[in-house]
Amino acid sequence: MTTRYAHKDAYTYENSSVLKNKAGHRDQEALDKFERLSVANRMVEDPPNGNFDYQHIKAIHRHLFQDVYDWAGEERTVSISKGETLFCNPRFIANSVTTLTAELAQENHLKNNSPEKFVEQAAYYMLELNVAHPFREGNGRTARYYLSLLAHNAGYDIDTEKLKHGWLDACIEGVAGSEQPMCDLIASALIVYED
Structure with a gap:
């Protein structure tokens, strides 16, 4: 079996790439x-309350993954990469995401924007959050859930099923320097209500 990440770490079972989990699954397919x-x-339960800061992001991760991992909601402590992408060094995650969410707060959490402006700004924040990659697993699902809450807070909704299918490719393109695929993906999933 090939590993999902470039190196071994304390999050996996010994001599395995499978993450330690509450169910004790040692087979990747069973864990998945x-x-x-x-x-x-x-995901169908009420979301955790918060103000879109880093603590809120961690609360979302904890909410989503609490039944799977003991470390749900905790910042990762190991360096990770996927393919050619090396994510934020764990020493800098807290500062990186705290700075990012402070910037988001200065933008009024994307409220009072046209749909086009919301999409453009949301793409930027989601791509930056992806590069920070604060958790050992579940970053994409946490980010999409966070985005759906941001959209709702701004008066829109998001079809998260539409987001799911192109998310990874849009994130890869974002790391390569193009925000357009993420903009296109969010635009395709954004639900705008007419007055």
Whole structure:
């Protein structure tokens, strides 16, 4: 089995790339299924309250993954990469995400924007959050859930199913310097209500 990340770490079972989990699954396929079902069950519950800061992002991760990982909601402590992408060094995650969410607060959490401006700004914030990659696993699902809450707070909604299918490719393009695929993806999923 190939590893999902470039190196071994304390989050995985010994001699395995499978993340240690509450169900004790040591098979990646079994863990993936358990994780999908557990997170799907948590997604239909009321979201954690917060003000879109880093603590809120961690609360969202904890909410979604609490049944799967003991470290749900905790910042990762190891360096990780996927493919050619090396994510933020763990020493800088807290400062990076705190700065990013402070910038988002200065933007009034994207409220009172046209749909086009919301999409443009949301793409920037989601791509920056992706590069920070604050958690060992579940960053994409946490970011999409966070985005859906931001959209709702701004008077819109997001079809998260539409986001799911192109998210990884849009994130890869974002790391390469193009925000347009993420803009296009968010625009395709944004639900705008007419007055």
